[in-house]
Amino acid sequence: SQTIHQWPATLVQPVGSPLSLECTVEGTSNPNLYWYRQAAGRGLQLLFYSVGIGQISSEVPQNLSASRPQDRQFILSSKKLLLSDSGFYLCAWRPRGRGDTQYFGPGTRLTVL
Amino acid sequence: TQLLEQSPQFLSIQEGENLTVYCNSSSVFSSLQWYRQEPGEGPVLLVTVVTGGEVKKLKRLTFQFGDARKDSSLHITAAQPGDTGLYLCAGHTSGTYKYIFGTGTRLKVLA
Numbered sequence: 001s002q003t004i005h006q007w008p009a010t011l012v013q014p015v016g017s018p019l020s021l022e023c024t025v026e027g028t029s030n031p032n033l034y035w036y037r038q039a040a041g042r043g044l045q046l047l048f049y050s051v052g053i054g055q056i057s058s059e060v061p062q063n064l065s066a067s068r069p070q071d072r073q074f075i076l077s078s079k080k081l082l083l084s085d086s087g088f089y090l091c092a093w094r095p096r097g098r099g100d101t102q103y104f105g106p107g108t109r110l111t112v113l
Numbered sequence: 114t115q116l117l118e119q120s121p122q123f124l125s126i127q128e129g130e131n132l133t134v135y136c137n138s139s140s141v142f143s144s145l146q147w148y149r150q151e152p153g154e155g156p157v158l159l160v161t162v163v164t165g166g167e168v169k170k171l172k173r174l175t176f177q178f179g180d181a182r183k184d185s186s187l188h189i190t191a192a193q194p195g196d197t198g199l200y201l202c203a204g205h206t207s208g209t210y211k212y213i214f215g216t217g218t219r220l221k222v223l224a
Contacts, residue, residue, distance in 0.1 A: 006155075032210060043201065043216045044156075051210060059211075090155055100144035100163065100205045102212060104155035 002027035006091050006105040013112055019064075019078040021108050023091030026072065031093040033074040034102065035066055038088040050074060051096075086112045116140075117204055119215035126192055127223050134187045134218045136202035143207040145185045147176055150199040159187075192222045 003026045013019060025031055032051055036044040046059045048066035056066050063082060067075045074091060091105040117138045126132055136145065144163040148156035160169050162178035162185060169176045173196075175188040189196055202215040 034212075042199075044203075044214045046211060049210050057210070088153075099161070100207070101146055101158060101161045102203070103158060104148070107153070107155045109153065 002093075002103070004091060004093055004103060004105040006089075006108050008108060009106065010109045011111070013081050013110065015083055015112055016080045019076070019081050019085070019110070021076040021089055021091075021110075023074040023076075023105055024072055025093045028072070028093070028095060030071060030096045032096060033068065034092040034094070035074065035076050036090040036092065038090060038107075044090065048076070081112045083112050086110055117202055117213050117215040119200075119202060119218050121218060122216065123219050123221075125221045125223065128193055129191050130222075132189050132192060132220070134189075134200055134220075135184065136186070136204075136215050137184045138204060138213070139183065140204070140213075141182050141206075142204035142213075143182070144205050145178055145182075146203045146205070146212075147185070147187055148201045148203065150201060151197075156199075156201055189220075192220075194222045194224050196220060197222050 005024050007022055034049045035047040037047055038044050048056055048058055050056050050068045053068050064078050089108045092102045094102045120135050144161055146161050147159040149159055150156040160176045165180045165182045167178045173190045177186050200218045203212045205212050
């Protein structure tokens with residue numbers, strides 16, 4: 001069966017510090033991968049998606065970036081965090097070529113102080 | 114721009130009551146997903162509907178996809194406190210990579 005992991009689960013960082021959030025998927029190959037941000041327990045904002053290694057599409061201009069160094073690894077980064085970067089970050093995967101459904105990871109709660 | 118509007122935004126009911134949550138759009142989707150999310154956790158998939166008019170049942174939850182594939186509903190019969198959470202719908206169009214998420218319905222079931 002497939003599983004998706006995110007770490008860390010929670011993170012408190014000062015303004016101006018760097019960020020690295022990691023997401024890995026097990027039990028599948030060549031998935032589509034997604035990063036979302038959720039504010040105040042409401043709808044999800046798509047940040048990045050990837051259809052393959054090194055292929056990243058950005059949806060929202062911001063000081064965040066994403067990378068996919070391996071097939072089942074997706075990383076969200078920032079060089080300098082802003083207060084507005086606080087939120088709940090969710091990674092999701094979708095099987096390539098099979099069905100329309102996305103599956104989500106457990107999320108990372110980021111607080112920027 | 115594709116949008117999915119959910120209603121109601123908030124719902125507080127007593128245990129045993131029935132409720133319906135709606136997810137509406139002016140766009141046609143090839144599929145629609147419903148998720149439930151608890152505080153501090155990722156959304157958990159409840160169902161995917163793909164055919165216009167399709168009805169799926171998951172215990173006390175009944176999901177329907179509109180005939181024109183522009184809207185969907187979630188009906189809960191005899192709600193229980195364990196149904197409490199944020200319900201999200203998400204629409205997808207074939208040939209694209211993106212999903213359109215609704216704004217969410219926060220349900221609280223009181224014992």
